[in-house]
Amino acid sequence: MQLLYSRVYLFFISSCLVVTCEKFTPVVLWHGMGDACCFPFSLGAVQKHLNDSLPGVHMLSIKIGNTVVDDVENSYFMHPNKQVQLACEMIKSDPLLRKGYNAIGFSQGSQFLRALAQRCPVPRMKSFVSVGGQHQGVYGIPNCLSVDHRTCDYIRRMLNHAAYFSWMQHALVQATYWHDPLNEELYKEGSTFLADINNEKSINQSYIDNLMALKNFVMIKFETDTMVQPIESEWFGFYEPGQAKKxxxxxxxxxxxxxxxxxxxxxxxxxxxxxxxxGNHQQFEWSWFDKNIIDKYFK
Incomplete structure (x- = not known):
């Protein structure tokens, strides 16, 4: 009798898991610079809200490294190509993602998830939400708008001097999506990540095919963002080539x-x-996100 009860219980639990998993498409999250997969004040809070909005949904918050500390450090120092490769292996090894998943990227995690969609098409990413991502890169430093414009230009020029050196590209993540509009050819030649996923070095047809397989590509821009320059990069816009104003x-x-x-x-x-x-970078109310993102694209 005990064995019978155990089998019935296991069948009930298994059935619930199957129903739960199939009710909502799983969600993959990727955090931004200086953050980690599971901090309770950032991605941990997002996971809690998602579970409230999509009860029982399976979630994978990308963690690069063995610990949360590793994850934070790698957001600065592990090349995005390696991070995307590790994330691809992570997703492929998760049986609950085999039928596909939706994805939410926060800040630089948005570029990384887009690269994942382009380079790792199995399992398939369905709807992709970019929250303040920099899809045309950045040409400025955080909060630079709060100081004199000439100072910003000076710092930009200093960064430009080293951003495309091979050692810098492989030492600092942010250099891989530094985009100098004053020297587009140098950017295309030296960028080891962004210029590639934007098909600016050569045309990779698989990148096009895999990106077009998305059902939805949602880009959220923060109108008073002081972290991303130019802000229009969050909508795939950028400076006109040859200058840094228009x-x-x-x-x-x-x-x-x-x-x-x-x-x-x-x-x-x-x-x-x-x-x-x-609002400013990553500032949004969950009620807005629930109404404009979860209800429209995840349910």
Whole structure:
């Protein structure tokens, strides 16, 4: 009799797990610079909110390294190509993700998740939400808008002097998405991550095909962001080549016009979604996120 009860119990638990897993598409999260997978005040809080909104949903918060401390350090010092490779292996080894997943990237985690979608198509990423991601890179330092413009330009030039040196590209994560609009050729030649995933070195058709397989690509921009320069990078915009003042939108860029990533076609198919918030970097209310993201794209 005890054995019978045990079998019934196990069958009940297994059935509940199957129903729960199939009710909502699993969610993969990737944190930003200086953060980690599981801090209770950041990604841990996001996971709690997600579980409230999508009860029982399976979640994987990417952790690069054996510990949370490793994860934080690697957000600065492990090359994105290696991080994306490790994340791909992580996702492939999770049986609950085998039917596909939705993804949310926070700040630089957005670029990394997009690279994951382009380079690691199995299992398939379905809807991708970029929260303040820098898809055309950055050309400025955090909070630089609060100081004199000439000082910002000086610091930019100092960074430009070393950003594309091979040793710097492999020593500092942020150098791999530093984008100098004053010297586009140097950027394309020296960038070991961003220029590649943006198909600016050569055209990788698999990147296009895999990105276009997304059902939705949602980009959230923070209108008063002091961390990301230019802010329009969060919507795949950037400075016009040759200067660092005038902004061009994604739709005005050669990347879009030549459709080097399939974004033009995705836009025409209604797969690109541009949302904005009035706050600073990563400042949003969960009620807004629930209404505009979870309800629309995850349920």
């Amino acid at each position: 902004i061009q939108t994604l739709q005005e860029s050669e990347l879009y016009k030549q459709d080097r990533l399939g974004l033009k076609q995705m836009d025409q198919e209604g797969k690109l979604h541009f949302l904005s918030l009035p």
